[in-house]
């Protein structure tokens with residue numbers, strides 16, 4: 001049994017590194033590691049207790065579609081890290097986006113969304129037209145465009161900062177002013193930074209979403225997501241979870257929970273390696289341009305430095321040439337993994353135009369800046385000299 005209980009310890013008093021390891025309370029007998037409740041349902045002592053659990057007069061678990069103790073520890077721990085009152089875990093990052101739409105929007109409402117969001121988010125928002133929900137896409141970096149796009153029907157402002165793959169930075173504080181003025185929710189996808197590097201709720205965001213699949217897991221094993229924010233908002237999402245079923249599996253929650261324990265030191269190490277790779281690429285003759293917010297040459301270096309404590313593990317670069325040269329570079333790496341995932345201990349290399357962003361039309365790709373010669377790296381935790389060596393050998397082959 002832990003020596004503390006929710007009554008005698010306030011999670012907000014724990015520093016982040018401690019919160020990541022100790023946050024989330026469960027009375028779990030003698031097990032030092034958080035137990036995995038791999039069960040679909042929970043038993044009741046009597047018919048009376050079953051009735052009371054169902055009618056809500058007695059708190060407690062009923063069925064893992066809506067509550068599970070292992071999922072609960074993950075939610076509490078992540079909420080603490082995001083400085084949120086509450087958190088709800090979802091089956092994937094995209095399920096988290098869908099849950100927000102399903103909960104807070106209706107026909108006739110509008111979304112204002114950065115053009116630089118994750119490919120599947122763009123596709124989903126476009127598909128909402130058939131439900132009478134319109135999305136206006138704007139520049140991630142031009143606050144004036146957001147200002148011009150909002151109106152009385154706007155219910156959601158949505159962005160991801162830094163963006164994937166171009167690492168554009170959104171100005172969370174100024175966008176929060178716009179969303180407050182029109183009474184809309186500002187939602188930030190904090191996938192690339194994680195709370196270890198950036199806490200959007202502190203900068204004025206209303207909700208933070210995660211693809212836990214990426215850095216929260218950190219080792220590329222499970223799919224999952226989460227939404228963090230004020231209790232009053234998260235309760236509404238949770239009520240929908242019960243009927244819509246976008247829930248996180250307890251096994252995945254257990255994996256993410258253990259991932260959170262090393263999040264801080266992993267994000268520091270990812271950032272350190274990525275900065276070294278970005279600087280090395282900047283000096284490379286085969287490179288046209290490097291996109292990494294930690295480079296002084298990045299147009300929003302100052303904003304990134306203000307919002308984030310470090311610059312993260314994702315960077316992109318354009319090679320001299322076109323798709324052929326980008327593909328040849330990718331194919332000639334031997335150590336790096338050719339895969340679309342990011343946030344893994346293993347460095348991954350991706351051609352966004354033909355993979356993560358392939359469902360965009362040619363015009364959408366151009367406006368999102370996804371060129372054919374663009375390559376994305378998710379810099380892992382290998383010795384950075386081996387990462388550079390593998391890239392150098394691949395460049396020589398191109």
Ligand SMILES: *Cc1c(COP(=O)(O)O)cnc(C)c1O
Pocket residue numbers: 092093094095118120160164189191192210211212213214223224225
């Ligand atoms: C991967 C990703 C998502 C989607 O998450 P899934 O867990 O794959 O559904 C959303 N946003 C960003 C920034 C991502 O990288």
